[in-house]
Amino acid sequence: MAHYLARKVVIYLLTFYVAVTIDWAIPRFMPGDPVEGLLSRMQAQPGSQEELTGYYTKAFGFDVPIWKQYLNFWAALFHGDLGPSVANFPTPVWELIRGALPYTLALLVPAVLLSFWAGNKVGALAARRKVLDNTALPVSYVLTATPQMWLGIVLAWVFATVLGVLPVSGAYDLSLQPTWSWEFVRSFLEHWILPFSALFLVAFGGWAIGMRNMIIYELEADYSNYLASLGAPTKLVRRYAYRNALLPQITGLALALGAVVAGAIVVEIVFSYPGLGSLTLSAIQNRDYFLIQGIFLFLIVGVLLANFIIDIAYVFIDPRTRIGMQGGA
Amino acid sequence: MTSMRITKRRTAGVLGAILALGAAAAVVFMTAGGASGAGSQTGTATALPRSQTFYMSGNQWSPNNDLNPAKNWDYITGLVGFAYETPFRYDPLKDKFTPWLASAGKWKSKSTYVMTVRKGVKWSDGKALTAKDFIFTLSTLKIPTHAQNPLWRDTGLKSVAAKGNTVVFKFGANPGYQQFDFYRYNVAIVPRHVFARFGKTDLASGNLKQPIVGTGPYLYQSGIGTQTQTVVWKKNPNWWATKALGLRVAPKYVVDIKNGTNAAALANFVSGNIDLFNNFAPKSAIRGSAKTYFSKAPYHLGANTTWLFPNTTRKPLDDKQFRRALAYSINMSQIIDKAYQGLVEKASPTGLLPIWKKWVNPSLVKKYGFSYNQAKAKSILAAAGYRDRNGDGYVENKDGSKIDLEIICPNGWSDWMTSIQIIASSAKAAGIKITPAFPEYNTLVDDRGHARYDLLLGNDRQYSNTPWTYYQYIYRLPILSNQTSMNYERYENAKAWNLTKGLDKIPSSNVKAYRSQMAKLQTMFMQDLPAIPLWYNGMWAMFNTKHWTGWPAAGSDRQFTPSTWRNYWQMTSIDMLTHLRPA
């Protein structure tokens, strides 16, 4: 057990190291000097070009050899310092991410968990039940094949443009500031429901199909037939099947996190939701390399951490894993 | 039966986790929301009263957290104009300076300018505005990395000193009058007693997290933070201009909305949540209660000229005859119709903005100007020796080598992308081979700075008090290894640059000398065409007349700049607010 965990930790640390190194290298390989980009945006007068170039080169830490920049980067990282934003100099990248993160979490966490829960339930119910299967399954296929941004656009068009019942952009009404008030919470939920639905529905379809297919495998497995032949009630058989089918779904959840985050980015953009997705888009548009680097670092750590937790949780959920580990490579 | 209990417990567990995490997310969100509002935030538990609130958007794209009036490309909307004010204001539509924080200003001699500090102006913390605040502000401009440092470096300014309630500017011989005029309405005076504690680096490029103590018509209320959607300003009941000039801003609250995407902003405008919309919007959005400055095409004032820059270090773009032929070949009306649906206007062949029309000499334009004419383009090419020698439909260089030019604009700038496609196809009709390409913005900036391009578009220069800013943009010498903000075409013409410098040194009061210098510059420009003026990019402004009326309009007594863009408040955008009426 300890051996297994240690091994996992080493692999994850190595992955982290390589991924972060690649992330560090990204801005350095980008064409176009961020300092020159900034000077151009400032409309700097040519007379002060030299001073400004010198100043900003130093401020971004480009005045030392590349290997030293690399070491400085790691040193700063352990102090939680992701460097300054280029476009919004000298705001620290971390401050920008911290501002956006709550909005993304407020969308993502409920969307991921609820879709996982509801999708698995519906999928399990639909399996081997003709009427439900023939309705839930096609709907799920359409949903899972839908690009999130398109679903977002269509939802916005229907509920905002055509029906005019829900707002189409932002996280709360423009006449409000975030405070604890009934008015604010209501406005927040009104703005939240459409982007949440876009994320939820697409993911829901995927989980429902996955679970439906898994359950059918389980119900056809020997142990199910054996149980049934012993006279166990169908309910009980299905319950066992559900438990077994849930395990691979959890693995799928870990693998899907990267894609889920990507979905959140495009949906946020459709609804101008002020989370990490919108921040990413503006960072891309401004070629704010440090901000792009910081956001991606954040995503990398998040996805790795979630994978790690799921990997470890697996050991406790699935007894077979514990047995396998002892003989495993 | 154990299994049943386990299943139930798990279901409950999953649900519990969802609720817990949801609640946690909400809590995190709330704390962050609360914490992001800086120091002096006074929470608004209820919505602002719609009838007394003015909603605007179109300026702010970056986070609402830059409080440095020196960073005139990044500070929050209204920081200069609402809080900090300038010694003068400038009305570009009437070409008139209005004394503002300075109650008067005058050239005492050829090289001495004296500004009188207005009496009775108080900072919002109650302290009086004095000449010392002026001196302090001007001295911060001495920092080499300060964006407005050219006031000291390029105008010949030698010293500033306080004398009673006046500020005395001493220049060397031949001051740069035109540039100095520019700074008269662009330097925002800051309170010495608040700003003195900042170091040089902060003053030039920091975000300056300080309580906002200004002199202007609005007081900061809330919204500063990295991810806030809006900044709220509240009317300053003690604004000096009410007593001194009888001016009152109409809205009690002004809310500036940060842009997410154009589409989202437009959605807010259409649903009536925004009163003043300063982003590009399709023509079909101008309907119902949505109004514009002009009631017919081009609907918007022209805010800047869009130029076609040829790289004059490359063949055949170094040849003025070739550039001329190219200028004749461009089907401008197609660009205006298709890329802009008639929302922009063709530029004068001089490239000068409509506000400078009085300096444009029509007879010179008639003689040296150009307009869309394919036959003329072909005949100029033929006369200059560009012929199609291999019968591929395109002309070749004089030495017989192929001409294959590339025209670029940043990927995603859809109106420009459409425009350069039209330029390429109409040049093709005249026999000039041009291919459009859409590199990433930063690649383009890099290539532009280092002359690694053939043709590109640029529109960096806005309204100002003087065409000098335009000629500097075109002619500035010497050429540096990296041209970050002007003379992208790397056009080396010492004579033209000397004429430009000469223009700077003529005071606006000397109309005759000014006019003759302008005539020389125009002639030279149209003969050489170092850059080809295309159209006037609009000062996009749509007004929602549902909640506010009395908007700026052509032909009325309200000819003001209807823009929230930085540097426009100290022109006449403030007058827009003093003339509005609740609907």
Add this chain to the structure above:
Amino acid sequence: MAVSKPGAGVVTTAGAPAPAEATGPISPQGAPAAAPITARRSEFLYFAFRNWKFVVGLAVVLFLFALAIFGPMLTPHEPLEFGGPTDQAPSSDYWFGTTSFGQDVFSQFVHGLRATFLVGLVGGGIAWLIGATVGFTAGYRSGWLDDVLNMITNVVLVIPTLAILIIVAAYVNVHSYATEAILVGLTSWPWAARAVRAQTFSLKTREFVDIARISGRKTRQIIASEIAPNMSSYLLMMFILLFGGAILIGASLDFLGLGPSESMSLGLMMNNAFLSSALLLGSWWWFIPPGVGIICIVGGLYVMNVGLDEIFNPKLREV
């Protein structure tokens, strides 16, 4: 053996400590391929065309494929040409209406389908090749090679595709859908590699593989002749899912404006419509077709996939 893309279902056998799958819900193909190939093929066709999911999915995909090939010949308008009237609803002249720039939406749609199929086929194909190679190698060899491949898989899994695309878009000046497809392919294989690895892992302990090993055959030969054929249906289904996945990723990139802009794709159509406020001005004909097109292709592929699953695995057929 339910193969499905994470997020759009599950990778039955993926992830987590390997031995788990050995006792997991699946046993791919059961016994080694004993039946003659020809017999299997006709059997396959027999069941295939009696499976409505497979038939419907295939028909939809083939129809859109034909539209991508022949569609551009049906319209006199070029996708980027600004000739037409602006913002017009569908008419006999412009079947899908026009954009606010006066471009023909139908022409954009059919050209967009081409780009979509290109990105799907090439991107999915590359991801399939890499995924299968990495998966076979990792699963069969185990030990340090497995660890290294696992780490690479994890790195690719967590590195955001966006970042890499920005760099390449800036460096490789040739903006083309082929470039985009290659990029999508190079970054979307990790789940496939994990799935194949797990399958291989469970197969390699079978007797027929042991026999091959004892008889002294090389690893590559064993994978090619013993393991891969036993997973052929699995690999086919994996390709279909990668195909659909690549289309969705490509569309997201185009929607963000990170794809090529010289030619048309369905994602770019959505981007243009969105940026031009089509949903606000009610030009539904501009943004509805690209989404429906993608749903039909990707949904068709997924439904086909379930059909295939049922064909290969009789137990799953409807009762």
